[in-house]
Ligand SMILES: Nc1ncnc2c1ncn2[C@@H]1O[C@H](COP(=O)(O)OP(=O)(O)OP(=O)(O)O)[C@@H](O)[C@H]1O
């Protein structure tokens with residue numbers, strides 16, 4: 001199945017569209033209401049970081065289906081990509097309470113806990129790509 | 138989009154029925170503080186029954202609203218937080234410390250009355 005949704009994040013409205021797209025896809029995929037909220041919240045955090053720190057970028061939400069394992073594994077993958085300033089110190093950024101913008105510093109460590117898999121690739125001056133997966137139970 | 142604020146005696150009642158985007162949340166913060174000032178309100182109940190998601194930004198705005206209202210002398214009770222929202226907030230490590238909460242509007246009003254009697 002190739003269901004995928006790409007949302008440009010350039011304004012605050014992009015944040016809302018991205019999390020709504022994520023919630024819809026999560027619902028269609030059969031996630032529980034709690035997992036729908038987790039996925040929507042994770043997308044909201046990643047989209048907001050793009051908007052705040054990189055000005056613009058995109059969120060890609062994909063339905064994953066792996067038939068080669070038994071039982072087949074399904075899930076939702078979020079990719080947040082920008083060509084912003086990058087994150088200088090990823091270790092700091094992943095700490096609860098660390099913020100450079102007067103926020104709660106809950107975004108990135110929160111996304112990691114909300115989702116099952118989390119990966120961050122960021123280079124100073126090049127940009128940031130974060131991927132996160134939630135598996136259907 | 139503006140969130141309506143209802144007045145009931147010395148209280149203000151708000152039921153958030155719209156998707157809380159940033160602009161709406163900030164506008165609400167400002168409207169509520171102005172209304173508390175105008176009406177000399179003693180207490181506020183904010184009902185979140187229809188809110189399906191609270192991220193760190195919205196949580197911060199809500200926490201700030203509570204602190205600002207307290208500064209002005211009005212107590213705030215949050216009501217109706219959905220199970221999925223409560224679970225994600227805890228996953229995120231966000232605790233709304235010292236913010237009184239109740240199950241629904243009615244119990245929220247009772248809680249306000251109790252708090253104001255102490
Ligand atoms: N896409 C990004 N590009 C550049 N820097 C980023 C990006 N995302 C996060 N950061 C950096 O990592 C820090 C931590 O991000 P995190 O989302 O955890 O907290 P926050 O955005 O500061 O606050 P909160 O998300 O709680 O409102 C940010 O303050 C910022 O410095």
Ligand SMILES: [Mg+2]
Nearest residue numbers: 045049107108
């Ligand atoms: Mg953030």
